[in-house]
Amino acid sequence: MGEPVCRACRGQVGHLVLDLGEQPACDYFPRCDDPGPDPVYPLQMWLCSSCGLAQLVADPTVPEEPRGTEPAALVAQAADAVERAAAAGLLPDGGRVAEYGSPHGGSWLGLLTERGLRPVADGQPADVVVDCFGLMHCADQSAALAGRAARVAPGGTLLLQYHSLATIIGCGQWNALRHGHYAYYSTAALATMLAADGFSPRMAWRFDLYGGTVLLAAGRDADGGGGPGSAAGPVQALLGDEARVGVDDPAALEGLQRDAQAQAKGLHDWLVAERSAGRAVLGYGAASRAVALLRHAGVDGGLLPAVVDASPAKQGLRMPGTDIPVIPPGELAVRRPDTVLLFLADLLDEVRATYPGVEAAGGRWVNADALGS
Numbered sequence: 528m529g530e531p532v533c534r535a536c537r538g539q540v541g542h543l544v545l546d547l548g549e550q551p552a553c554d555y556f557p558r559c560d561d562p563g564p565d566p567v568y569p570l571q572m573w574l575c576s577s578c579g580l581a582q583l584v585a586d587p588t589v590p591e592e593p594r595g596t597e598p599a600a601l602v603a604q605a606a607d608a609v610e611r612a613a614a615a616g617l618l619p620d621g622g623r624v625a626e627y628g629s630p631h632g633g634s635w636l637g638l639l640t641e642r643g644l645r646p647v648a649d650g651q652p653a654d655v656v657v658d659c660f661g662l663m664h665c666a667d668q669s670a671a672l673a674g675r676a677a678r679v680a681p682g683g684t685l686l687l688q689y690h691s692l693a694t695i696i697g698c699g700q701w702n703a704l705r706h707g708h709y710a711y712y713s714t715a716a717l718a719t720m721l722a723a724d725g726f727s728p729r730m731a732w733r734f735d736l737y738g739g740t741v742l743l744a745a746g747r748d749a750d751g752g753g754g755p756g757s758a759a760g761p762v763q764a765l766l767g768d769e770a771r772v773g774v775d776d777p778a779a780l781e782g783l784q785r786d787a788q789a790q791a792k793g794l795h796d797w798l799v800a801e802r803s804a805g806r807a808v809l810g811y812g813a814a815s816r817a818v819a820l821l822r823h824a825g826v827d828g829g830l831l832p833a834v835v836d837a838s839p840a841k842q843g844l845r846m847p848g849t850d851i852p853v854i855p856p857g858e859l860a861v862r863r864p865d866t867v868l869l870f871l872a873d874l875l876d877e878v879r880a881t882y883p884g885v886e887a888a889g890g891r892w893v894n895a896d897a898l899g900s
């Protein structure tokens with residue numbers, strides 16, 4: 528494979544900062560009776576030296592997966608984000624809105640129409656163009672952002688929400704890297720991308736979702752007015768904080784490689800210890816990000832007999848690249864695990880409340896992200 532070409536600026540100089548080796552497509556959940564082997568593909572992150580966009584190198588897979596259930600944390604954050612955008616005066620009553628959705632769900636359209644905005648047909652201009660975790664799923668980043676920017680009506684706002692690269696680095700979230708997710712944004716890289724379309728960040732908000740999520744409001748430079756002036760403080764503060772984390776520093780990103788090794792070893796050692804102690808373990812959350820972790824840690828059904836998932840679409844399937852079946856939540860009451868290994872830390876409060884029987888029976892929830900860190 529030759530040197531990557533940047534998905535945003537077309538630059539060809541950069542650094543390979545994370546290499547997770549050959550991984551199955553995390554969207555490809557085979558049936559339990561499919562013996563495999565499942566096809567695998569390289570999974571690598573590259574940092575463009577020109578524009579600073581961290582990105583997936585190559586992706587021969589289809590970026591689609593069985594749609595999971597919408598976590599309550601995502602729903603609550605959407606309401607919070609819409610509230611803040613409204614308070615900033617960015618959601619004009621009667622204004623037109625266009626949404627670019629994520630294949631994982633989490634639409635804001637219902638919340639926005641409740642506030643009096645009117646959805647427009649595909650391709651029509653809108654006063655508010657919203658992208659909530661959608662842009663990252665586009666292979667051609669410059670074309671995708673240009674398309675969104677072009678639909679912003681004069682005086683309108685582009686709202687972009689993304690899981691921050693600073694969070695990925697700061698929290699060691701190496702398994703944010705996955706097929707189908709083409710870009711991992713720092714605010715600085717996104718500002719550079721926006722500049723190519725004549726837009727600038729005007730306002731930014733931070734949320735705890737996924738350890739650190741940013742909502743950026745951008746406006747067209749030609750509109751003048753709200754340019755990098757009055758409301759630029761939060762944007763500048765965010766840029767400063769992210770720079771200190773090292774979002775444009777290959778060495779900071781390369782720390783993710785060590786994080787991946789440590790977590791994989793931590794998980795494997797922990798599962799071996801649980802088995803030695805005679806404790807029954809189940810996983811929870813057949814998420815795409817659990818796939819790379821299980822593979823990287825060399826975990827099979829002998830160490831982790833099954834992963835519970837609430838999505839009916841995943842029943843009867845197994846975790847890609849492993850022999851670990853996905854089972855429905857009802858099995859928690861049947862198997863009465865001593866430990867449930869949670870692959871989605873954000874869901875902890877939700878699963879404890881939804882399945883009180885686990886702890887009532889003496890079981891406990893353990894955050895997979897915390898093992899080996």
Ligand SMILES: [Zn+2]
Nearest residue numbers: 533536575578
């Ligand atoms: Zn670039």
